[in-house]
Amino acid sequence: MKNMDKRALHLTGAALKGEIDIPGDKSISHRAVMFGAVAEGKTTIKNFLPGADCLSTIACFSRLGVKIEQEGSNVMVHGKGFGGLKEPSELLDTGNSGTTTRLMLGILAGLPFHSVIAGDDSIAKRPMSRVVKPLAEMGADIDGRHQGEYTPLAVRGGKMEGIRYSLPVASAQVKSAILLAGLQAEGETMVLEPVKTRDHTENMIKQFGGTVEVDGNCVKLQGPQSLHAADIMVPGDISSAAFFLAAGAIAKNSSIILKNVGLNPTRTGIIEVLQQMGANIEIIPNQAESFEPAGDIIISSSNLKGIEIGGDLIPRLIDEIPIIALLATQAQGRTIIKDAAELKVKETNRINTVADELTKLGANIVPTDDGMIIEGRTGLHGAAVQSYGDHRIGMMLAVASLIADGEILLSNADAVEVSYPQFFDHLYSLAQA
Ligand SMILES: O=C(O)C1=C[C@@H](OP(=O)(O)O)[C@@H](O)[C@H](O)C1
Numbered sequence: 001m002k003n004m005d006k007r008a009l010h011l012t013g014a015a016l017k018g019e020i021d022i023p024g025d026k027s028i029s030h031r032a033v034m035f036g037a038v039a040e041g042k043t044t045i046k047n048f049l050p051g052a053d054c055l056s057t058i059a060c061f062s063r064l065g066v067k068i069e070q071e072g073s074n075v076m077v078h079g080k081g082f083g084g085l086k087e088p089s090e091l092l093d094t095g096n097s098g099t100t101t102r103l104m105l106g107i108l109a110g111l112p113f114h115s116v117i118a119g120d121d122s123i124a125k126r127p128m129s130r131v132v133k134p135l136a137e138m139g140a141d142i143d144g145r146h147q148g149e150y151t152p153l154a155v156r157g158g159k160m161e162g163i164r165y166s167l168p169v170a171s172a173q174v175k176s177a178i179l180l181a182g183l184q185a186e187g188e189t190m191v192l193e194p195v196k197t198r199d200h201t202e203n204m205i206k207q208f209g210g211t212v213e214v215d216g217n218c219v220k221l222q223g224p225q226s227l228h229a230a231d232i233m234v235p236g237d238i239s240s241a242a243f244f245l246a247a248g249a250i251a252k253n254s255s256i257i258l259k260n261v262g263l264n265p266t267r268t269g270i271i272e273v274l275q276q277m278g279a280n281i282e283i284i285p286n287q288a289e290s291f292e293p294a295g296d297i298i299i300s301s302s303n304l305k306g307i308e309i310g311g312d313l314i315p316r317l318i319d320e321i322p323i324i325a326l327l328a329t330q331a332q333g334r335t336i337i338k339d340a341a342e343l344k345v346k347e348t349n350r351i352n353t354v355a356d357e358l359t360k361l362g363a364n365i366v367p368t369d370d371g372m373i374i375e376g377r378t379g380l381h382g383a384a385v386q387s388y389g390d391h392r393i394g395m396m397l398a399v400a401s402l403i404a405d406g407e408i409l410l411s412n413a414d415a416v417e418v419s420y421p422q423f424f425d426h427l428y429s430l431a432q433a
């Protein structure tokens with residue numbers, strides 16, 4: 001995100017009312033396209049997220065010779081099986097998307113051709129050897145700057161063998177890359193997670209007719225497997241809903257309904273945090289059966305208290321920590337976030353960008369090695385801040401404008417396009433309802 005789009009936000013004291021449909025889950029949208037591409041037959045995807053990251057996934061798989069028709073949130077993928085993917089003649093540009101970069105590596109690892117993957121300046125700083133190392137052990141030939149740590153990465157895939165791998169970091173992207181390679185490998189692939197992470201890849205394998213066994217933190221499959229097209233209904237993204245869950249809790253005289261939010265238990269850490277902080281929150285699960293659970297959430301103005309967040313909960317809310325930090329500035333007492341060093345290797349170093357930008361608004365927040373400590377409750381004020389091209393930082397700062405006294409001038413506001421193109425429309429519609 002290079003554009004320097006600036007937005008003046010002056011929503012001080014606005015009450016939020018009404019309801020919004022939460023756009024499709026980013027993690028599930030990526031996977032639906034990828035699995036559709038490597039399965040045989042026509043996959044339809046409904047409520048796909050047409051955010052920049054998922055559009056990067058579509059563009060990459062189109063370059064691999066897969067016909068993909070996309071119109072808004074409706075997508076059709078004409079899959080040809082793993083073997084039907086073709087050597088790309090151009091670079092595979094993953095934009096700002098870590099998920100596209102790492103999961104696609106797992107697919108390319110098993111395919112007998114050459115390709116080069118690169119993304120934007122942020123992607124070029126994110127660690128890739130966490131995926132390159134196990135994929136190389138399985139038989140792929142992958143190289144990049146700093147012995148394969150950074151993009152651009154050149155891949156020559158080939159004959160793969162199954163692997164038993166203990167993840168050194170809790171990462172659904174690394175787990176997923178290994179499973180995608182394992183589906184093409186000879187024999188058993190087993191991934192052991194230090195802490196359970198989002199399980200959308202495991203769910204997707206089953207949805208596309210494959211088999212995978214999950215036993216606690218151990219995920220196992222036999223390769224090779226061939227997959228068959230599926231019809232996928234993507235639930236709303238709880239990571240996007242999180243911004244409005246926080247907004248509804250901290251804005252005065254507010255009560256809003258967030259419709260169709262994904263409620264996969266590996267993603268619902270934010271709901272537990274809100275409950276522990278004392279928020280007025282009600283969950284209404286959808287009655288209809290679905291491969292990924294979903295429901296509506298009602299959130300109202302709340303008196304919050306500080307809490308401690310760490311351990312197994314962290315992977316279940318990793319992308320929500322920037323907005324949790326804002327919540328904590330409005331909670332009575334101290335909030336401690338720990339065991340979250342992974343935040344340093346996201347789109348930005350989110351420990352630093354959260355602490356720096358919230359400090360500019362008057363928050364009392366101290367970055368630590370693996371998280372942050374926030375003292376509440378502080379009155380925030382307007383200031384010039386920036387997203388640094390990180391969508392989640394941009395949305396957190398925009399939500400802060402509901403409570404900050406004065407104007408927030410947000411640079412790089414267009415970063416929200418990465419995961420939530422309708423974000424500002426939704427914010428203004430709830431503030432004016
Ligand atoms: O698998 C996924 O879809 C994701 C996994 C997480 O990353 P890590 O695997 O790096 O923890 C998360 O932060 C990212 O937004 C999406």
Ligand SMILES: C=C(OP(=O)(O)O)C(=O)O
Binds near residue numbers: 096098100392419
């Ligand atoms: C970390 C994120 O995504 P990715 O790793 O796919 O860039 C995110 O969406 O917050």
